[in-house]
Amino acid sequence: MNVTREKQTRLEHAMEWAVWHFGELAGVLGPLVLAVVFTPWFALLSALVAAGWAVHEIRDHREQTRLRAAAVERKQLPAWPATDTDAPVAGRDESREDAR
Template sequence: MSKNLRRSNALPRTDSLVSWIGWHIGEVAGVMLPGLVALTVTPWAAAVSAVVAVIWAVHEVRLGRRQRAIRASRTTRALDASKPEEDKPYPAVGRSDAR
């Protein structure tokens, strides 16, 4: 896909993957390093990896819910075209019609 056809705010897949890894490098390392230690040294390190993975998952679920709530609060309701609104006269403030 050429750059002209792509939306201006959309990132290519590789850019979004690199960005995700950059933001989540701590979580990835917290799961992968104890996992590698569990495979090579002692299986007890798998418990550390599991605890970090659970904490990460809980954080991501909370973050997703928070973002969903923010997006929902920003949406505006469309006017229902089947129910036309009546025109109401605007009150004239500070004007006197008596001359």
């Protein structure tokens, strides 16, 4: 993990988030400004952009949670899964049977 990221203040973290999400913020705040200046109908556009952004963030969060859970499951798998066929059978040499 990046050492500088661990030492960020809350303000620095919020500013970094705002920079990365500039497009979404502009899509929401731009129509809001137009709604205040010209007509309230622009607020509808702002609400649509905000709803789309929220849906995208929720989907992204669920996908990341699913990927993290899958990674944890992969780490917890045993190297050699124990099955009934792994148990040695008395008087049987499986290595010779494969050569036939």
